[in-house]
Amino acid sequence: MKRILEPETLLHADLRKLVDRGGSVPDGWQTAYTETIARLYAVACDCRAHVRLDGPLMADCNLYVTHRGGDRVIKGILGRLERTTAQTCEVCGRPGWLRVFGQTVKVLCPVCAAPRFALQAVSQLLSDLKLAVDGGSSKTLTFDEAPMQLRPMLPAEVWEPLIDGSGDEAPTYAASLHRMQALRPRLEAVRQALEATLEAANGS
Amino acid sequence: MNIMHTPELHPTRRRGAPASRDAALQLAEIRRILAGMSVVAEPIEAPATNEPAAKAELPSNLQQFFQEGDLENRWQWAKRLAGDTKAVILQHLQKARQLGCMRRVAGPPNPEAVNALERDFPHCGAVTALLRRRIALGNCCPAPTLKLPPMLLSGQPGSGKTAFAKRLAAVLAVPCHEVDMASLHTSFTMVGLDAGFATGRPGALWDALQTECMSPIVILDELDKAGADDIGDDPTGFLYSVLEPLTSRRFVDAAIGLPIDASRVSWIATCNDHRRIHPAILSRFWLVEIDYPSAAQMRAVVASIHRELVAHSEWAVWFEPDLSQEVVDALSMIAPREVMQTLEDAYANAAGAGRRWVLPKDVRDVRRRSPVRAPIGFFHGSAIEGTTQ
Numbered sequence: 001m002k003r004i005l006e007p008e009t010l011l012h013a014d015l016r017k018l019v020d021r022g023g024s025v026p027d028g029w030q031t032a033y034t035e036t037i038a039r040l041y042a043v044a045c046d047c048r049a050h051v052r053l054d055g056p057l058m059a060d061c062n063l064y065v066t067h068r069g070g071d072r073v074i075k076g077i078l079g080r081l082e083r084t085t086a087q088t089c090e091v092c093g094r095p096g097w098l099r100v101f102g103q104t105v106k107v108l109c110p111v112c113a114a115p116r117f118a119l120q121a122v123s124q125l126l127s128d129l130k131l132a133v134d135g136g137s138s139k140t141l142t143f144d145e146a147p148m149q150l151r152p153m154l155p156a157e158v159w160e161p162l163i164d165g166s167g168d169e170a171p172t173y174a175a176s177l178h179r180m181q182a183l184r185p186r187l188e189a190v191r192q193a194l195e196a197t198l199e200a201a202n203g204s
Numbered sequence: 205m206n207i208m209h210t211p212e213l214h215p216t217r218r219r220g221a222p223a224s225r226d227a228a229l230q231l232a233e234i235r236r237i238l239a240g241m242s243v244v245a246e247p248i249e250a251p252a253t254n255e256p257a258a259k260a261e262l263p264s265n266l267q268q269f270f271q272e273g274d275l276e277n278r279w280q281w282a283k284r285l286a287g288d289t290k291a292v293i294l295q296h297l298q299k300a301r302q303l304g305c306m307r308r309v310a311g312p313p314n315p316e317a318v319n320a321l322e323r324d325f326p327h328c329g330a331v332t333a334l335l336r337r338r339i340a341l342g343n344c345c346p347a348p349t350l351k352l353p354p355m356l357l358s359g360q361p362g363s364g365k366t367a368f369a370k371r372l373a374a375v376l377a378v379p380c381h382e383v384d385m386a387s388l389h390t391s392f393t394m395v396g397l398d399a400g401f402a403t404g405r406p407g408a409l410w411d412a413l414q415t416e417c418m419s420p421i422v423i424l425d426e427l428d429k430a431g432a433d434d435i436g437d438d439p440t441g442f443l444y445s446v447l448e449p450l451t452s453r454r455f456v457d458a459a460i461g462l463p464i465d466a467s468r469v470s471w472i473a474t475c476n477d478h479r480r481i482h483p484a485i486l487s488r489f490w491l492v493e494i495d496y497p498s499a500a501q502m503r504a505v506v507a508s509i510h511r512e513l514v515a516h517s518e519w520a521v522w523f524e525p526d527l528s529q530e531v532v533d534a535l536s537m538i539a540p541r542e543v544m545q546t547l548e549d550a551y552a553n554a555a556g557a558g559r560r561w562v563l564p565k566d567v568r569d570v571r572r573r574s575p576v577r578a579p580i581g582f583f584h585g586s587a588i589e590g591t592t593q
Contacts, residue, residue, distance in 0.1 A: 110229035118234045144416075148227050151266075152235050156311065156348075161377030173377075190238065197237055 009049035015040055018055060018065065025056055026090040029063050036065070036081040043073050061098045061107050062086040091201060112201070114149065119194040121147035122187055129184055132177035141180075143173035153190055154183065228272065228304060269307040269418045270464045275300060278462045282399075289404045289459070296406055296460055299414055307418035309468050310350045310378045312339045317375040324508035325368045327497040331355065334490070335372070350376065351419070354447050354471040356427065356486070358478040359494030362541030364505065365474040366425055368494075372472070373421040381412040382423040385430035385473075388439040395442045396459035409446065409466065410457040419468035427485075428475035440485055447471060447488040502536040509543045523551060524561045534567040 018037055025033045033056060040053070051074055055065030063085040065078050089096030089109035096109040101116055108116070125141075132138045143159055158175040275297065282293040318339070322332045335352070342350045357365040366382070373380030383394065396407035412420050424430075430439045445451040446466055455466035471489075475481060478491060497505050510527055514520040527535075531550070535543055546567060553566035 110226045111233045114230035114233035115237060117230065118237075149230060149234055152231060152238055161314070193237065193240075 009044070009046070011040075011044050011049055011051045011053065014051075014053035015044065018053060021056060025063060028088055028090040028093040028096075029085045031093055032081055032084040032088060033063060036077060039077045040074070043077070048074065061105060115194050115197050115201075117147070118149040118153075119191060119198065121150045122153065122191045122194065125150065125180075126184065126187055126191065129177055129181060129187075133181065138176045138178040140174045140176050143175075153187065154180070158183070225272075225301070228306075231306075266306045267309050267418065267468070268305060268465065269413075270300070270305050270462055272305050274462055275305070278460065281461070285399060287402060289399045289402070292405050293399055293460060296410070296414070297462070300460075300462065303414065303416060308416055310376050310417070310419040310470070312342050312348050312350050313375045313377065321371060321375050323504060325364060325371065326501040326504050327363070328357075328368050328492075328494055330492050331357070331368070331372070334492075351468065352470040352472075353490045354473070354488055356473045356475060356478060356481075356489035356491045357494050358475050358491060360496060361476055362539035363494050363496050364540040365494050366423060367540070369421065369423045369472040369474065373423075376421065376470075378417050378470070379412070379415050379420040380423065381408065381420055382425055383408055384426065385424050385439065386426040388430055391439050391442040392458070393439070396457040398458045399461075404459045406457045406459045409442075409455070409469075410460055410464075413464060413466060413469070418465065419470060421470045421472055424471065424473040426475060427473040428477050428480040440482070443471075443485050443488065447485075497540065499536055502540070503532055505540050506532050506535045506543055506547075509540075510547060513544060513547055517548075519551070519555070522560060523554070527562060528564075530564045531562050531567060534564045 015037060018040075022030070022033060022037075048071065051070045052068040053065055053070075054067075056063055057066065058064075062082045064082045067074050067078055070078070086107060087095060087097065088107065089112050090107050091112040092109060094109040094111070096107045096112070099106050099108050099113045099116070101120055106113075106116075124147075128139070128141075146154075154175070158180050159173040160175065160179075162172045162174050279294075279297050279301075282290060282297055285293060313335075318332065318335060321335075322329065325332070334355075338350060338352055342348050357369065359365055370380055370382075388394070392407065394407045394409050396410060397404045409422070412422055424443075427440070446455060446469070449467050452467040452469070453465050454463040456463050473489060478486060496502075506527075514525070535547060535550075538546055547562075550562045550566040554560070554562045557566075
């Protein structure tokens with residue numbers, strides 16, 4: 001190890017920069033990033049002294065480091081970083097995959113994605129409830145089409161079976177927005193709690 | 205790098221993170237967050253109708269259907285299977301995984317729907333009274349649910365037992381599955397055939413429970429005609445275990461092998477003569493004798509059938525909406541099973557005559573539509589005598 005670190009080459013200088021910039025990498029990807037740098041150090045021999053590295057850069061769904069003049073070993077190491085981070089939760093490091101939250105996307109495990117999805121669903125429902133009061137019209141929310149994350153928050157009493165009288169098909173459960181108006185204070189509190197949870201997670 | 209890394213293409217997800225497991229983990233995390241909130245423990249504000257406030261943090265009508273660990277074990281086992289059954293078993297396990305380990309149980313029905321049931325089936329008042337009592341019992345729970353005991357409806361052919369059972373399923377808003385016990389020769393059809401056989405596949409009970417609801421109604425039609433021949437397996441043998449609450453809580457289909465909770469299934473059997481049923485099975489049912497409707501009750505039945513026919517027939521708009529009292533009286537003389545067909549034929553007769561209303565003679569014409577034909581084969585004694593005279 002000592003032999004390949006001295007004398008310092010361009011590749012070594014770039015690797016040092018990558019180490020210095022490691023603080024900007026999300027916590028969940030730190031392990032993959034550190035392992036990548038260790039692998040690059042391991043292969044940083046004289047024949048690769050001309051290779052230039054830049055990064056770390058964050059795409060929508062992974063972390064990557066660009067290279068110039070790298071051979072297939074360097075490409076393989078960097079490609080592995082991209083593939084690993086595309087499958088790793090950027091918050092906690094557990095296996096995760098791409099999640100879409102409106103206009104943003106993140107690679108998250110189910111546990112870390114849950115409060116974000118729940119916050120999205122609750123916010124949408126509160127918005128709909130407000131519109132129903134302001135506009136006077138009430139649309140129907142069916143159990144099957146409701147976001148799965150809402151289910152722990154909505155008591156069973158709000159759901160009513162829609163019976164068509166034929167009895168041939170499985171029934172549909174639905175709740176009107178007017179029926180759910182009584183839940184608004186509770187849903188507001190849930191939203192605040194979820195926001196606090198996410199802020200705490202981001203802060204840590 | 206780009207947004208083309210869709211979840212469906214993700215290798216990690218393909219290997220070991222199916223959507224249902226993801227959903228279960230997400231729900232568990234949300235529940236954990238909500239459990240730490242004081243607001244969840246508080247009841248929601250009482251609505252204006254003074255209904256009891258909700259106490260449950262979770263939807264109270266969701267209950268554990270199977271253990272996720274058991275499913276994973278069976279999944280690993282199924283992957284080692286060989287032959288055609290492997291694909292079948294894996295397909296069923298995949299569906300169970302997608303539906304999730306938590307399923308909905310039946311709740312108390314809408315009181316108006318129960319009133320309508322009582323109105324349309326006045327001769328089944330004993331069952332409706334039982335239903336009302338069970339609703340009252342279910343409402344005593346913090347999370348109201350409804351569990352009906354196994355019921356055996358015994359009565360004459362065509363008295364409306366099966367129709368009542370189907371309508372009850374609609375009132376309870378649960379899936380309904382009908383099993384013709386008369387054509388059942390083995391219990392494999394109900395509880396599955398072991399995957400070790402080439403034709404191994406799950407039974408009808410497993411299929412009935414593969415919905416979002418874990419308390420469907422299963423109608424065992426013509427139970428007294430099952431197992432009439434003494435050849436082969438007893439097709440009613442499975443009832444000994446599934447009708448017992450303790451054993452049915454861990455029902456295992458022979459092909460799938462996954463323990464599931466079948467104790468929430470509502471069993472409704474029909475028969476014409478309950479004395480032909482084995483006493484051990486009979487003792488597990490709540491026996492209700494259904495008689496033909498009386499003349500007054502029959503008018504309500506005719507009105508109900510007429511409503512259903514008009515609601516589902518496009519030609520009904522051409523006719524006057526109501527039936528005359530004479531027509532209702534004429535139809536009241538027919539068995540409930542035949543009323544629907546007779547009424548439809550009566551409308552056809554009226555249309556043929558260019559009328560927009562049905563007359564009693566249309567009904568009478570229909571009743572004469574099937575003259576008794578001499579059977580093919582040997583002559584009856586009376587017929588021979590008639591020819592010799």
